[in-house]
Amino acid sequence: MSTIPSLPTAKSIQVDTRGALILDEESPETRDSRGIYLPNYVEPVSHIAVDIGGSLAKVVYFTRSPEPPTSPSIAATKGSNTASNVTTPESVSPGKLTPTTPSSPSHRHDALSRVNGALTPAVLDNGSSVASVLPPSLDTHFRDSLLRRASVHHLPGGSLNFERFETDRVDECVEFLQTLIARSAEINGVSIEEMRKSVKIMATGGGAHRFHELFSSELHVEVRREDEMECLIEGLKFISLIPDEVYYFSDELIHSVSHTPAVPFKIPAIVQNGVNGVYERPSPDPPKYAVTFEQNPTPQLPCLLVNIGSGVSIIRVDEDGSFERVSGTSLGGGTLWGLLSLLTPATSFDEMLDLSEKGDNATVDMLVGDIYGQDYTRMGLKSTMIASSFGKVFKKDGKKVKFSAEDISKSLLYAVSNNIGQIAQVDFISYMNAEKYNLDRIYFGGCFIRGHAATVGTLSYAIRFWSKGTKRALFLRHEGFLGSIGAWIKNIEEERPERE
């Protein structure tokens, strides 16, 4: 060991992601919380990460297993990323990203049935945890040999598991963690007291401070706090390395894809360059582009991260991982759900999204055409552009007209998404143009997005339009879990010895 100060080296994430696979969707409600199988990650992990936001608490934990818990479905994980594997428009429609059935915690399974596998306390990392998953029918000699190898190579891999809870029902989250810890003790054949000594909760998000006392007193385990923004960035750095995690709207219109001969496939010029080189403005009903999943992750920094939860934070992440919250807005997911719960009979996020898909915003929004009777060509404003969201609702004579919940939902979803897209693109374009930052990627994360076609579409169009088609909005399957993944990753780094 030398005492000469060493140059700083790029910190690499200490989780082996080679061969990582996103597992199949169990049900629409687990769309964004599918497990990730890491066949080559072999360390014991007994910490649990919890990111407690204004509305949702997100849990991440790792369990070891000799094979993927369920076989990954190629169709479900790969989507399309080349023209040749575009099959039918339906199979790659962004609409498919949307949960189709309403869900609420009361419909969900109880804590026990939600727990996947078991945590592995480091103290037991002598092969016994492998023994517990090997079939007892194995030849004893072969079994011993496997266990010897396992103690060296830490076979097998395992899975990252994801769970969501309402922050208002944090007791459900606590119950889930209690069950997970108790079950892990049982499977590993150790006492609950021993297990608790081994488990750590890495808490992040706004609620990490508020609920610190509750978690430590109820769970009897160590609870550590991690900085929210740091965790978001760590989470993004990790998750964007997973194949098929990152997705975006391709340049291929669904319509063109389905109406163009497959061989030789050629993207129509009208789509590549927009109509007459003009890129469509964002709108509540944009033409549908095909969704493409990034199979081969590319370097993800520097980037702008727009994290859309109850509120919105916009964070610039530089090439070295340092970051700054450059702006944000209080008009986020909480605003949409809050107003819609006052204005519609919907009682869940997904019911609101369902409503919005059936709505026509033109009954409540004042369009340019409603004011001008035509395009305002000189200013480049098309007649279909929204001049004033909800501008048709107010009637000064006091007559209250009844508007449909569907139309209201569509209008508000578009207004909130478009406003975020507008604020985000301003930051993006200005940092993109600032040579110093060399920025050309923008990720949208956070629970607000929910893979909803209209939201993803609006944000994609905003970036496409304002960057004149040169840049794309990037989305993440595990959009809401960046903070909890980051808290989990940060502790992996801390637990491992420094490598020189």
Added chain:
Amino acid sequence: MSTIPSLPTAKSIQVDTRGALILDEESPETRDSRGIYLPNYVEPVSHIAVDIGGSLAKVVYFTRSPEPPTSPSIAATKGSNTASNVTTPESVSPGKLTPTTPSSPSHRHDALSRVNGALTPAVLDNGSSVASVLPPSLDTHFRDSLLRRASVHHLPGGSLNFERFETDRVDECVEFLQTLIARSAEINGVSIEEMRKSVKIMATGGGAHRFHELFSSELHVEVRREDEMECLIEGLKFISLIPDEVYYFSDELIHSVSHTPAVPFKIPAIVQNGVNGVYERPSPDPPKYAVTFEQNPTPQLPCLLVNIGSGVSIIRVDEDGSFERVSGTSLGGGTLWGLLSLLTPATSFDEMLDLSEKGDNATVDMLVGDIYGQDYTRMGLKSTMIASSFGKVFKKDGKKVKFSAEDISKSLLYAVSNNIGQIAQVDFISYMNAEKYNLDRIYFGGCFIRGHAATVGTLSYAIRFWSKGTKRALFLRHEGFLGSIGAWIKNIEEERPERE
């Protein structure tokens, strides 16, 4: 006349504004539509300007009179612009700019009683219009002499008059114009047909196209269309020349003003530089600054004009008067009024504003402190900052909690104002920093503002905060009439012979 192309010369406005005075307020509902007395403007004017927006139609016309229709009240027009004439905080409180009683068209006077004076057809510009306003008791010789002078010097001056109508009740506007034309014919002693030949309607705004046919068929006068943005800019250029028209929040806190010895007056350093050099973020309840009226108008271009009507347009005006709509948002006045008419029992703008003044947004908005339990110091987010507008409303378990109309109004008014301030400041700061544009003034106009203290305060704070206290948001008494004033001015220029 030479055929050699001449260099373009700066176009000057052809209306003599020397000695211009803003007339006293008749009632709270005429706060933004007080007449402007122009003692030195002597031309006959028989055109009427109408700016028809998505929600309101704004009318401007000029009538000649030997003296101001009512004596201008110094207190009402001057406000404060130096420390020495700050008297009591109450007299300069921005709250004073707010209408205190609800108003709706049904409470307003009928068309006839709203008509002020008469238009003067150019054809009659031989003194007879002056004759009509001279007392008949005058000595005949003196009277003739006055009339001779009048035909040369175009004595006397006159007043610009302002009226507002709902676009949905455009028939009321038509009736008003019919009455104005008929009364002008009567006063000038000409037939209605002759009068109609002399009158022109200059129509601008989105509705100029839609209602063109209605205006010409109902009024039997020529209707010309003028470009909306051009009129806005012309209107701004003219109106900002009027003393006491432009106002802003000074650097003097109401509190400090009222608690600091008057002589010698010194602005406390804490106010000048913010607390520890940190400028307060915009918030729903900012400390109250004194309102200052600009008595001596200064050059107003280049500038950014943020026009807030049903929707919002942000326009960059260069030094030579050329302009570009650089951005905008559909979240404007129409959104606020539309949503509040769905969410509260209020049936007029002013009822909604009244509600908002009594509300507490913290019951519906999720504050940083609600999530973190404290400031998020590392990110510079104070616990009182709004993290998510309406973020406390949504409860996933379906229980609908009742929120007060007052709290909802306050939250939404702040959310919309702050969002506009945020979008505007980004444009402002970026053009301010672009050497090419040399921009350092930002005006907020449009009917949404209504001189409402919370709106003016929020926009002022946004600009103050983001420019680090170096710039101010500027407001206009006739905020909603820029377009119609511009259409009126443009025609003055057209009617006059070119001056070489």
